Amino acid sequence: MMIVTVQPTGVTPAEVSAVARGDARVEIAPATIEAMAASRAIVDRIEESGRPVYGVTTGFGALAGTFVAPARRAELQHALIRSHAAGIGAPMPREVVRAMMLLRLRSLALGHSGVRPELAQGLADLLNHDITPWVPEHGSLGASGDLAPLAHCALVLLGEGWVVGKDGERTAAAEALRTAGLAPLDLAAKEGLALINGTDGMLGMLLLAIEDARHLFAMADVTAALAIEAMLGSERPFRPELHEIRPHPGQAASAANIFQLLQHSAIMDSHRDNLAHAVQDAYSMRCAPQVAGAARDTLAFVATTAGRELVSVVDNPVVLPGGQVESTGNFHGEPLAFAADFLAIAAAEVGSIAERRVDRLLDVTRSRDLPPFLSPDAGVNSGLMIAQYTAAGIVAENRRLAVPASADSLPTSGMQEDHVSMGWAAAKKLRTVLDNLTSLLAVELLSAVRGLQLRAPLAPSPAGRLAIAAVGPFAGSPGPDVFLAPVLEQARAVIAGRELRAGIEAEIGPLS
Known part of the structure; x- marks a missing residue:
């Protein structure tokens, strides 16, 4: 132990x-x-x-x-x-x-x-x-x-x-x-x-949330790359020289991940030099690093704030080495409240853009020849239609949860404590946003895997192959409709777990 x-x-x-x-x-x-x-x-x-x-x-x-x-x-x-x-x-x-x-x-x-x-x-x-x-x-x-x-x-x-x-x-x-x-x-x-x-409750929740967000943001790059591959998107917007000229570190890291994930794919090779192919992909595809990267930069700020709090004396009054006992305001949770609210906003946006890619994958007019709702027999079968409904509902909830708790305050203790941070509430709802993000990425993972399966006999990228291997045992291949809730629950477990990411990194190298 x-x-x-x-x-x-x-x-x-x-x-x-x-x-x-x-x-x-x-x-x-x-x-x-x-x-x-x-x-x-x-x-x-x-x-x-x-x-x-x-x-x-x-x-x-x-x-x-x-x-x-x-x-x-x-x-x-x-x-x-x-x-x-x-x-x-x-x-x-x-x-x-x-x-x-x-x-x-x-x-x-x-x-x-x-x-x-x-x-x-x-x-x-x-x-x-x-x-x-x-x-x-x-x-x-x-x-x-x-x-x-x-x-x-x-x-x-x-x-x-x-x-x-x-x-x-x-x-x-x-x-x-x-x-x-x-x-x-x-x-x-x-x-x-x-x-x-x-501030130990809100700090504890924030530290756990940082750990979860760091993993989920990496998985967001994975599911984005899989969806882009399934939709015959272009890898060119993720080339490193395009991100060196806008030097946000999170954006560069996310773009590098997606570019790396899209390599060695027969699906990508099939249209790479096709001049008739779309000149520009939709924003949800092309701008994935700009959104996920900004979330990464937000996470870096939040981790810095939490790190400072970890070495802070948070009590009142405090006992100083010289023998003085002084009242302080160090117990006020505003630094953590701001950080938790900021990260909730960022995580909500990562989920929001993922849902837009899901919607595009399911739309026969925008998915570049994939069948409606990723069902080979659409009409009798609805495919993943309602999974997108679920994702849309979660995105809407995350928008509500992204409203800052730290902008609120109610006076207490006979007006002695007349301004409070609401940091506990901010950290608590951040955890809910991240749990919701796990669900949204699960829907994107399942949708992207379905899309890659439907591109057969073209072989996917190594990441795509590993994703199919992870999802296939419980989701099967595209075909007649099945009871979808258990499939989505198991897709959530794949996103939250570390096995798929570890397998991908073993094949292509570490993700940032």
């Missing part, structure tokens, strides 16, 4: 994925424990002095001016967690909750939150014993961080609240801890606040 060791410098995106999706074990480096202990000593001295420090000797939010007596400060932290665990709705996916817990551990490990090492170990124990808190989907406004979702995680450390099993059943946290041989924690001053005042 892979082990992720949390250092005082935090963790990497790959390590977040390994814990969230690969169940890697979490350990805490000795240097991390030392950094946390030094930070905690500062908080202990402040508490002994009795001077007013937000969240240590005072209440929270609009109650920041309320002094809390020493005897009630531990009670204050427990009450904070219970009151803030106020989410509602279906539970968030296990991978999101695991990412969120690791990222909160990471934030504490940076040594600016003033908590005992036991708190970080408690989070590591939940991860290592596969205890997943029940975190409802609604509750976070993205400032002050992901308060409600993180509070649902923290509540389990106290032996309260709910956990969710792999079977989806909800059980009491106390029972889950007892079964794992773990004891509930008692919080000290500031520790409840440190457990919930962060």
Whole structure:
């Protein structure tokens, strides 16, 4: 089993994925424990002095001016967690909750939150014993961080609240801890606040989305190339010299992929030197790199933003090495909210142009001699007609989801928290857009494979041959209509999986 060791410098995106999706074990480096202990000593001295420090000797939010007596400060932290665990709705996916817990551990490990090492170990124990808190989907406004979702995680450390099993059943946290041989924690001053005042939920979702988008954008180049090949498109618009004169790196990478994917194809050879062939292909074919490339550049920006957040201290107040404890606004999720919204827009457009190629493949007047709806016996059979309807409906949904969440804000906490980022909502809908993109690329994959099969006896490119080999076992050859939903589900699995891409890269070289 892979082990992720949390250092005082935090963790990497790959390590977040390994814990969230690969169940890697979490350990805490000795240097991390030392950094946390030094930070905690500062908080202990402040508490002994009795001077007013937000969240240590005072209440929270609009109650920041309320002094809390020493005897009630531990009670204050427990009450904070219970009151803030106020989410509602279906539970968030296990991978999101695991990412969120690791990222909160990471934030504490940076040594600016003033908590005992036991708190970080408690989070590591939940991860290592596969205890997943029940975190409802609604509750976070993205400032002050992901308060409600993180509070649902923290509540389990106290032996309260709910956990969710792999079977989806909800059980009491106390029972889950007892079964794992773990004891509930008692919080000290500031520790409840440190457990919930962060952007870890939205950051976790964003990091997982970046990983998914990186793969899907590569697969979008694959399905675009297959569709272009099936429609007897031209490879000339993808020549490298045409993209050197407009030096957007994502565009150049996407064009290089498509050009490489179209080589060594008898289908492409059949019309390459035909002067009667179309002088210019439609935009959905010719401009594929301009759209998918812009999405790649957006993804690069988003990855940079997420990388900065991964090394950021996101808490309030923060404990500085010199002994100062200062209030900050670092919990505000706007950088992540903007990034998630931007990537959702980009991913929606990648899916939108894919649907336009599907429509063209199915239209007998535009597909260059392919049969209507890719059915050899159109009329009695409808072929892939309704698959395009499904794709069109998904494109419409993605357009709605591409509306920025970060442009919205509602004041809370008696107008103390009078501007919020909605970053949790932005990241959550980004995940939906990417899931929808998977479906759209699945429809394009199936349509392109049908088109390539119908070009027989002309042999397709190596990528086309491998796509037919991947899709053929469950989709068969063009012929009478079949129950299409299971075929589309399996095409989704091909898009989401790594096998087809790995096979193509083994044949033609790595895709960018």
